[in-house]
Amino acid sequence: MQFEILKKDKEARRTILHLTHGDVETPVFMPVGTNGAVKMCPHECVKRAGSQIVLANAFHLYLRPGTDVLEKFGGLHKFASWNIPILTDSGGFQLFSLSKHVEIDDDGVNFRSPLDGSTHRFTPQKVMRIQQTIGSDIAMVLDECLAPGNDMKATEISLRRTTKWAREALEYHTRQDQALFGITQGGFFKETRIISTKEITSMPFDGFGIGGLSVGESFEKTIEMLDVIMPLMPENKPRYLMGVGDPVLMLEAIERGVDMMDCVLPTRLARHGAVFTSHGRLNIKSAAYALDDSPLDDECDCEVCRNYSKAYIHHLFKKKESTAMIFATYHNIYFLHKLMQKARSAIENGEFSEFKSDFLKKFKGD
Ligand SMILES: [Zn+2]
Known part of the structure; x- marks a missing residue:
């Protein structure tokens, strides 16, 4: 992936990402096609509406159709006939919000499928393998997404884990035609957000996601956290605010230097x-x-x-x-x-x- 900053207006940036399946100009909104299709919008309509890149979800695609099907077809682009860039979310958020009986340890997560109750284990390595099979243009690391309301101690434990997993993801990622983004976490405390942002952005990722925001906290809290995170973001890498699709918050985020958003x-x-x-x-x-x-x-x-x-x-x-x-x-x-x-x-x-x-x-x- 190549990344260029075309213009800056204070902190707001106009940039371009050169990805394997095409270029993406930012600020950009990325529609979500969890299972390989945007609901109620066939591919041609998605493109005609102006989409440059779509999202898919590693957690959902792993459960169905499964990596054996995706492998047989040579990845999601070929399986679903998408010819524009795809970004895959690792499924960290879905893992914690949709699964039953989630058990987390320092090396990974055990969970039961929301589809049929079968048991599975996700590790940073496995999530990299799934996304490399999917063949998305941008893959995301496995992270732990904390719900609002966790105390400082729980937040610290969680962010250490996310940092450890990010390091492992880098090690296991081998596809040269796929960019890999780290994800900063850190809950809703300034101190932990600063630690997570510094730790994650010190690693050689192609770009950085801002995770764990827009998960039920107030608008003011999201802005407060963005004001802590954004000045710590490296200038020369794309910044992706995950899970935001409200026009008001989108413009506030762009003003603070966010390049990419999805919801x-x-x-x-x-x-x-x-x-x-x-x-x-x-x-x-x-x-x-x-x-x-x-x-x-x-x-x-x-x-x-x-x-x-x-x-x-x-x-x-x-x-x-x-x-x-x-x-x-x-x-x-x-x-x-x-x-x-x-x-x-x-x-x-x-x-x-x-x-x-x-x-x-x-x-x-x-
Ligand atoms: Zn209209």
Whole structure:
């Protein structure tokens, strides 16, 4: 992987990642295709909406279809016919949030599959092997993602483990055509965040994920932690804030120097009828839109907004037509890509803070 910083506007950066399956311009939003597909959005639509890179999940793909299938097909790109870059999350977050009977020790994690209750063990080495079989452009190390509410002692034990696992992941990673990112953790204390960020960024990773944020803590807490972490991040490596897809938090993160973000939120919200607009979020299922002939967002030029009214999409949701979810998903992904594209132009022109305050004023309605 090659990485270039094209332009800086204070801390905000416009950068480019040259990956095996193509280039990615940042700031970038990465839609999530956990099982190798973005829900309610076929590959062609994902690309047409402006996606440069998609996420897949090593934990889910390991459980199903399994690495034997992926190996037979020569990796996920060939199996799923994806021709754009893929980033795989190691599954650290899913491991702790979805599995049953999780037992963690210093060398790895034992867990039961949420699919059939079968027992499995993940180690840093095994997670590297899975991602090398998947053949993603960017692999992530196995980390321990702590829920908010853990005390300092538990946080310290967890971050030591994440650091140990990161070192092991580096050792076991051999694929030259795959970039490997470390993940900083450290819970919700400044001290532990500083230790984790310094330890992880001292290792020769291609880039760095910021993990364990946006897991249920307040907006203010996320910002407080970002303000501690971001000044410690090395300048010459990409920075990926994991699990963030809220437009407001995305712009705050970019202003602090974040390059990459992903989240299931925009696609999950869409399936429930919630869509982003330049004037904030609205739920199209509301009766208020039954006779509304305007598009989802009058400032959006996506194919859905150019062709269909709120009233029609409202009707499709009411009748539980899957096309309703497809339309809303396409629009939400497009909306975030457009937002990132505008952020890139604003950085290019040295106008990011004006762009951010103009967007937020309208989006928050104040
Ligand atoms: Zn639209």
